[in-house]
Amino acid sequence: MARWPGSNLWFEASVVDFNDIEYQVMFKDDAKSEYVVKYRDVKSVEQFQRSRSKSRGRSSSRGRSTGRRKSPGRKSPSRKSPGRPKQIREPVIEIKPVKTVEPEPVPVVIKPRTPSPKPVIRLARADKFAPRTSTPTRQSARIASLAEKHDEVDGQVNNIKPEVKTVTENKVATQTLGSRLCGLTSCVGGCLKSAACAITPSLATVKALIGSLLIVALPFICNELCTKRKCTILELPNMPRKLEVYYDLRAVGIVAAFILMQLLLFLIPIGRKVSLPNGAQVRCNGYVSLVATLSLIPLLMYLDYDVLIVYTLFRQIMATTIALAVLLALALYIRARYIPDDAKNPAGNTGVFLADLFNGRETCPAIRSLDLKFFALRITATMWLMLNVIVVVKDLQTHLGLYSPTLLVACTLQIFYAVDLVWFEESLLTTYEYMKNGCGLFFSVGTFQTPFFLTIFTRLVLNHRTELEWYILSLVVALNLFGYTICRGSNSQKHAFRTNPSDPALAHLESLPTSAGTRLLVSGWWGVMRHPNYIGDILIITSWALLCGFNFALPWVLLGLDVLFIVARTYEVEEACRKKYGLAWNNYTDRVKYRLIPRVF
Numbered sequence: 001m002a003r004w005p006g007s008n009l010w011f012e013a014s015v016v017d018f019n020d021i022e023y024q025v026m027f028k029d030d031a032k033s034e035y036v037v038k039y040r041d042v043k044s045v046e047q048f049q050r051s052r053s054k055s056r057g058r059s060s061s062r063g064r065s066t067g068r069r070k071s072p073g074r075k076s077p078s079r080k081s082p083g084r085p086k087q088i089r090e091p092v093i094e095i096k097p098v099k100t101v102e103p104e105p106v107p108v109v110i111k112p113r114t115p116s117p118k119p120v121i122r123l124a125r126a127d128k129f130a131p132r133t134s135t136p137t138r139q140s141a142r143i144a145s146l147a148e149k150h151d152e153v154d155g156q157v158n159n160i161k162p163e164v165k166t167v168t169e170n171k172v173a174t175q176t177l178g179s180r181l182c183g184l185t186s187c188v189g190g191c192l193k194s195a196a197c198a199i200t201p202s203l204a205t206v207k208a209l210i211g212s213l214l215i216v217a218l219p220f221i222c223n224e225l226c227t228k229r230k231c232t233i234l235e236l237p238n239m240p241r242k243l244e245v246y247y248d249l250r251a252v253g254i255v256a257a258f259i260l261m262q263l264l265l266f267l268i269p270i271g272r273k274v275s276l277p278n279g280a281q282v283r284c285n286g287y288v289s290l291v292a293t294l295s296l297i298p299l300l301m302y303l304d305y306d307v308l309i310v311y312t313l314f315r316q317i318m319a320t321t322i323a324l325a326v327l328l329a330l331a332l333y334i335r336a337r338y339i340p341d342d343a344k345n346p347a348g349n350t351g352v353f354l355a356d357l358f359n360g361r362e363t364c365p366a367i368r369s370l371d372l373k374f375f376a377l378r379i380t381a382t383m384w385l386m387l388n389v390i391v392v393v394k395d396l397q398t399h400l401g402l403y404s405p406t407l408l409v410a411c412t413l414q415i416f417y418a419v420d421l422v423w424f425e426e427s428l429l430t431t432y433e434y435m436k437n438g439c440g441l442f443f444s445v446g447t448f449q450t451p452f453f454l455t456i457f458t459r460l461v462l463n464h465r466t467e468l469e470w471y472i473l474s475l476v477v478a479l480n481l482f483g484y485t486i487c488r489g490s491n492s493q494k495h496a497f498r499t500n501p502s503d504p505a506l507a508h509l510e511s512l513p514t515s516a517g518t519r520l521l522v523s524g525w526w527g528v529m530r531h532p533n534y535i536g537d538i539l540i541i542t543s544w545a546l547l548c549g550f551n552f553a554l555p556w557v558l559l560g561l562d563v564l565f566i567v568a569r570t571y572e573v574e575e576a577c578r579k580k581y582g583l584a585w586n587n588y589t590d591r592v593k594y595r596l597i598p599r600v601f
C-alpha cells in the first residue's frame with residue numbers, strides 16, 4: 001500500500017525502484033501512475049491493516065466531521081482525478097470503481113508532485129470556519145452538497161457561497177444584490193476574457209508561428225546573405241520580392257523526378273530487412289539509391305545534358321522542395337485524423353492547430369513499408385550528396401579543370417557524412433528523433449531544407465575561398481575524423497545495444513537496469529558524457545566552418561546556432577528520459593555527470 005502524494009489516501013501499489021530515502025511506486029490504476037514517495041508512505045498490506053485498525057481505535061473519540069473529512073472511504077465526487085487508482089476502504093478492503101476523466105494520459109512523475117489542493121481540503125477549511133449554530137449532521141450534508149457543486153463547477157466562489165448563506169439569513173439578503181452585481185461583473189469579465197482569448201493567439205500558437213517562419217525562412221535568408229558577390233551578415237539580405245524568382249517549372253520537374261526515382265529505388269527488393277515500430281519491414285538499401293542517383297551525373301554529362309542547371313536553379317529547387325515539405329506536413333496533419341491513438345504524438349495533439357501542425361500529430365507515419373521518416377532521411381542524404389558533387393563540377397567548369405584542394409576537401413567531408421547517414425540508415429530507428437518526435441512541419445521542412453542549408457559551407461568555399469595550406473587541411477580533416485569517430489561510434493554502440501543488449505560484442509559494456517525494462521549504458525561512449533553523438537556532430541560542423549576560413553562570419557554563426565540547438569536538444573531528450581526512466585535516469589546522471597564536455601558541461 002502506498003500513500004497517494006499530497007493526500008491521506010492509501011492505494012494498492014507495487015515498488016518499482018528505491019534508494020536510501022525513497023521508493024518509486026506504481027499505483028494499480030488504469031494509467032499505472034508512477035510516483036516517488038517517502039519510505040514512511042509505503043507499507044505492506046498487513047502492516048497497513050494493522051496500523052489502520054489501531055488508528056481507528058484511537059480516533060473514535062474525535063469529532064465526527066473531522067473523522068469524516070479524513071476518511072478515505074467517504075464518497076466524494078471530487079475523486080474524479082484521472083489517475084486515481086482503485087481505493088481501499090477500511091476496515092474491509094473494498095475496491096471502488098473510480099470515475100475517470102480519461103483520455104488525458106497521466107505522466108510518470110519522478111519528484112512527488114503535490115497534487116493541487118483538491119476540493120476535499122477546501123471543504124475542510126470551510127467546515128472549520130463554519131458557524132457553530134448548525135449541527136454536525138446538517139453541516140455534513142452541506143459539505144456533501146458542496147463537494148458535488150464543487151465538482152460540477154471548478155471555482156472557489158461555488159465553494160464559499162453556500163457557506164456564507166448559512167451564517168445568517170439577513171446577511172444573505174443583504175448580499176443578494178452584491179452577489180448579483182458580482183455575477184454580472186464576472187459575467188461581463190468572462191465575456192471580455194473569452195473575446196480576448198478568441199482574438200489573442202495562445203502562447204503555443206505564437207511559438208509555433210515563430211518556429212515555422214524561422215525554419216522556412218532561414219535557408220532563403222542564408223542563401224541571400226552569402227551570394228557570389230558578397231557574404232556578410234552585417235547587411236540585410238536582399239530578398240527577391242517576385243514570385244518567379246522562387247518558381248520555375250524546370251525546378252519542379254527536377255524535384256519531382258528526383259523524388260519519384262528515390263521512391264522507386266526505395267521499393268526495390270534488395271537489401272537487409274529491418275522491422276519498423278508499426279510491424280512493417282523496410283529494406284536498408286539506401287546505398288543502392290545513392291550509387292544509382294550518383295551515376296546519373298556522368299551519364300547526363302555524357303548525354304550532353306547540362307547538370308549545372310541544378311546549380312543555376314538552386315533557389316527555385318530549394319523553394320520547391322520546401323513547399324513540398326510544407327504540403328507534406330499539412331497532408332500528415334489531415335491524415336492523423338484517421339490514425340489510432342497509440343500512433344499519435346502527445347505533443348502534437350493539443351488541439352492548437354499551428355502547434356500541432358508544427359510538432360506533428362503522428363510520430364512515425366508509414367504507408368506499409370514506406371516509412372516517411374526513413375524515406376525522408378534518404379532523400380536528404382542523397383540530395384545533399386548530389387548538391388556537393390554539383391558544386392565540385394561547377395568549380396571544375398569555372399576554373400577549366402583546375403581543382404581546388406580546399407573545395408575538394410570541403411565537399412568530400414560533406415559527401416562522406418551523407419554517405420555515412422545512408423550506410424548506417426538503420427540506426428535512425430533507435431534515435432530520439434525517430435522514436436519520440438512528431439512528423440510535422442518542424443520535421444519535414446527541417447529535414448528537406450538540410451541539403452540546401454549545409455551546402456552553404458561548400459558554396460561559400462566555391463565562391464570566396466582562400467586556399468588553405470596542406471597542413472591546415474590535414475588538421476581540419478583530422479578534427480573531422482575525430483568528431484566522426486565519436487559520433488558514429490556512439491550512435492552505432494547505442495543502436496547495437498538497443499537492438500540486441502545481449503550481443504556478446506557488447507558484453508564488456510556496463511549498463512543500469514531501469515523500470516522501463518530497457519537498460520542504460522554507463523560505460524563506453526555513453527559513460528564518458530551523456531550525449532557523445534552530439535559533441536561528435538559539433539566537431540564535424542566546426543571542421544566545415546574552419547574550411548571557410550575566418551574572413552566570413554556566416555559559417556560561425558551557423559555553427560553557433562547549431563550548438564544552441566544541440567544544447568536545447570540535450571534538455572529535451574533528458575526530460576523525456578527522466579519521465580521514462582525515473583530514478584534510474586537520476587542514477588545515470590549521477591554516474592555520468594556531464595552532458596557534452598566532461599568537467600565543463
Ligand code: NDP
Pocket residue numbers: 430431432433434487491494497498518519520521522526530531533534537562565566569573576577580
Ligand atoms: P539520440 O540518437 O542521441 O537518441 C537519444 C536516445 O538515446 C534517448 O532518448 C534514449 O532513448 C537513448 N539513450 C540515451 N542515453 C542512453 C544510454 N546511456 N544508454 C542507452 N540509450 C540511451 O537522439 P537524436 O535523435 O537527438 O540524435 C540522432 C542523431 O542526430 C545523432 O547522430 C545526433 O548527433 C544528430 N543530431 C544532430 C543535430 C544537429 O543539429 N547537428 C541535432 C540533433 C541530433 P531510449 O528511449 O531508447 O532509451
